[in-house]
Amino acid sequence: MAEIRYIEALNQAFREEMRRDEKVVMWGEDIISMNDVHGQTRDIYDEFGGDRIKDTPICEQAIAGMTIGAAYRGLRPIGIYMNAGFSLCAFDGLFLKLGCKSVGRYVPGDIPATIYGVIAGPIGDGDNDHGMSPESLYAHAPYLKIVMPSTPYDVKGLVKSAIRDDNPVMVWDHAWNFYQGHKDGKIERMANVQEVPEEEYLIPLGKADVKREGTDITIVTYSFQVHNALAAAYNLAEEGISAEVVDLRTIVPLDVDAIVDSVKKTGRLLIVHEAMKRAGFAGEILFRISEHSPDLIPSLKSPFRRLAGWNLPLVNRPELVPTMGTIMSTVKEMV
Amino acid sequence: MAEIRYIEALNQAFREEMRRDEKVVMWGEDIISMNDVHGQTRDIYDEFGGDRIKDTPICEQAIAGMTIGAAYRGLRPIGIYMNAGFSLCAFDGLFLKLGCKSVGRYVPGDIPATIYGVIAGPIGDGDNDHGMSPESLYAHAPYLKIVMPSTPYDVKGLVKSAIRDDNPVMVWDHAWNFYQGHKDGKIERMANVQEVPEEEYLIPLGKADVKREGTDITIVTYSFQVHNALAAAYNLAEEGISAEVVDLRTIVPLDVDAIVDSVKKTGRLLIVHEAMKRAGFAGEILFRISEHSPDLIPSLKSPFRRLAGWNLPLVNRPELVPTMGTIMSTVKEMV
């Protein structure tokens, strides 16, 4: 097994699926000319040519519409948004048309469409449009599966499953995963590398992964915050607190079983996400736990909590989203 | 005091504010030519003329942008969406620009803008675009106050406050309020009439209203579902169950105090909204209760629950949203 970077694993997922099925095509802004900025689409044009990968004009609504329309007409397209926030320019198409699939009064058949976009986070020259995490919005739509990976192994297996899925799947990918990751209690540059099998593998959508086991508290999270949670858990262990980190990997479908199992074991629950707190996805997780196991929440050793992006636009201030530090201090308040 | 219909109260609110302040203007599709379909804007053109009320071309993004831009330039505009779902065509403008107010890296001053739109519900020729309730989406933005009235008295006082507010306020108004309401345990046509003071009054944004007192369970809801909840409570009383109905009136800001007071009294909590369940606003209410009074949830006499629109597009089937019947049966399961 070779140790590869996150972006490389992602690029492999795209290329393997394009080799496997000639119906897989992709389009987006500057995905040929600039390799989709971070290199996600590197070499795809050279290998597959202009029928399979296309640079679009700056037309977010067309990216959405074309992905739906082409899926209806027999392709398996991937519509790529340079930044996840830009997809909000096509919200009608993505939320109401792809996400609600109500074409007139009928529910149509399957739509093998994938939407992919990058969350920039509170970066250097970030602003809300570039940096924001949109998943809490899209999760409100009936038919959108939502994938939010954190590691090279996961992104490859999940993106391949997303592309093969016969229903719409959104992959919101955090740019910080490309450049950094958890290592020994710290977030380090270039640390998000992993050995990834050479033979093909898929990760089913809707299965969480316990990224670290623990007994005192369950931290439920996804996307880049998994790294912060792992770093926090690493350091908390040195202080005698044993935190379990559940990486949801997909938030729709939600692996409620895995969450409930963990919370039953630890008796405490902290939900962490980077998306803004108000009406954020944490509320859904909580209700689903309660609907699954109504007696679990009242039996917790301390009240459940959430840690999320502040209810503010995401300007260039890292404290606006959860960090290893705020996860640690919240856990310490709870345990 | 005169007894008036909901739509009349709303029309009075618009007209009184336009008389009071010449900076108040409005635009939208067919708000002159067809009185905004339901009659909300009746007579406004005749009284105020074409500088103060304008029919726009079918341009939802322009309605959003113009409302923001004109507010910046000194007006107090009301941007009107024929249907709330159509506002999703302008989601970038409404969510990211109005709702996040991040103009470059600075937070600008106040924006006295009001956005108004109508939720059609699962009506005769409805589909998701026309019928959907968008509030759970917009509540995720930092700066959007969200008003969802249920009665003639409330809509007048709330809309006047919305217009006077120096920050963005959205009013998502349910069309069913225009034509029907609770009366003696039934939803009746033309029943949503009320005596409304002739002298001016305002209802502050962020204050819930206990629409019916009770001791066994708290039903937290808003918009047209208040009528279903009142009808349910009326009938439950005959079966010996005493339900309190808390009408939030605005969901942002949220009157957590009022919810907590009620739940402390009754010991049970059911949240009802018409918006789709997954990632719907119920989750936010629950977290806010817990963040306000961490010990309250574990002490409930039965597990909290939510009743919401199904996770499906809103086709023409009334069972897709909560009804008096489903509220009653859920309450009976809980008490």
Next chain:
Amino acid sequence: MEAPSLELPSKEVLLKLYRDLLTARRGEAEIFAIQSKATGRGSGHRGPGEEAIPIAILNNLTETDCFHPNFRTYFCHFAKPGFTLKDAIAQSLGRRSEHPLIFTPELGAMGSSGTLGEASVRYVGAAVANVIQKTGDVTVFIQGDGASNRAPTHEAMVVAAAWQLPIIFVIQNNKYGMGTSWRKSYNIEDLSVRGAGYGMPHERVDGNDMLAMYLVAKKHIDRCRAGGGPSLICADTWRLRAHYEGDAQIYRPKGEGQDWQKYDPLPRYEKQLRELGVLSQEDVGRLEAEVTEEINTTIKEVESMTVPSSFEDFTASAIDGL
């Protein structure tokens, strides 16, 4: 308006157009009558007087070509090769035929949109798929003058032009979007000029002149099919009725457009055909009878179909439960 090429279609085609037009007119009226009786009120968006536009276009398409009608003349969709009158009537009466008009991608129908305009970018996607899969199919996307002002239309045309896609955009310009007239919505009469801004061939045509409409549609569709890329047609017509039945039309100056009755494509085309010697008074009577008979038989057939209770399928489609 440019005069259309004078090459007349064959007699067979001329008569087919007439029959389709007649079927659209009579069929839609019959359906409306049934619906009004059922609901106790007339409702719906009716489009008599505008049918020549879709009928002319549909008679130039193949089974696998893609097509999106304006919602107002939705019923005319039966004239798309591959679809039948039964499909249109079934759709209107809430039954499910083998090929639902609203969504049968293999026959080029990929749904409409409750939010006007959005479907434009979806049909561009269909055109892209047709190119990549080398199907040779063309796509015709019709929408109203009002809808054409919506944002997605722009991106649809930008991409169609940049990629030279086989798609023809048609504006069915009936001068009204609900209660808002063209006087309030444009500073221009010929909306086809918008095509120039994308480097697309564009043409304005009298959409109530069946023959002109057919020839213009044919020219653009032939051109497109031959690899000539996208174009924009603005077909002028007039909304003879209200936006929806029952709308009091307070926004329309009294008597406005009364004279449009005389541009009604049905009598106008009939007259034209008779002048051309293609249609006799007897033919007209015979065709009326035939069409009426066909409509009535089909309605009976459709009414005997069970109303699909697909609600279970629908609820089963939820992810992670309801």
Next chain:
Amino acid sequence: MEAPSLELPSKEVLLKLYRDLLTARRGEAEIFAIQSKATGRGSGHRGPGEEAIPIAILNNLTETDCFHPNFRTYFCHFAKPGFTLKDAIAQSLGRRSEHPLIFTPELGAMGSSGTLGEASVRYVGAAVANVIQKTGDVTVFIQGDGASNRAPTHEAMVVAAAWQLPIIFVIQNNKYGMGTSWRKSYNIEDLSVRGAGYGMPHERVDGNDMLAMYLVAKKHIDRCRAGGGPSLICADTWRLRAHYEGDAQIYRPKGEGQDWQKYDPLPRYEKQLRELGVLSQEDVGRLEAEVTEEINTTIKEVESMTVPSSFEDFTASAIDGL
């Protein structure tokens, strides 16, 4: 391209344009140097070679007119009456001057948008407000060729034309949107033609010819101010540098556009002024020195301003807590 009217502006105006152009060029370079030093890497979207477009326009505006620059030539905004070089430098160096360029509505600056295109409809709103409040102000909205393909631009023009608003749309056409060239984005060269589709006067101009640009801007702004309604200008230019500094430009054919250096508006305009006898070699030297001096003094002044810690104000702005 239509030849601009030959009425020359006064010597004073001619020299002001030159000085502003020089200030923009030298100022932006200086700021970039400071920023690179601070961050250890060059970054940012630079626009040398494109400054004549905003400078020409801004010299036709009043303090209360509204204006939106393309992000690439943002620095030029200092030339808007009411704003100063200090405002531009403060904005660039993260200080807060009395009139922040990004958002001072009373001086017509109502922010930009992280999502390209959206600001267009906002500036239409400003134009509506100007009409309703009878301020007499005009609005000029500039964006790039790439951004002009975005959906909101269409609705902005639809409404501006329908309501005959006092707003001028300008496309700063540097032939690239990030790594995507005009060859991939259009089937047309003269993007101003899009104006025709809305019934707007429209004009293409060589945006690197300061004098032509000034005269075209003046003509449209005068016309607009006199109540003539909206129009669309396409100003051709060329992106001399990468999309952002550090971008390897793998998408550009080697050597492409090298010759554009010779269209650089600064030397070109200087030559023009010297031919007109308005500017001598000594003037050039003197102005260089003056401008450099002004920039350096202002930078020092700005650097001595405290970096605003408005984070508390910011967090206080949340509704219902963080």
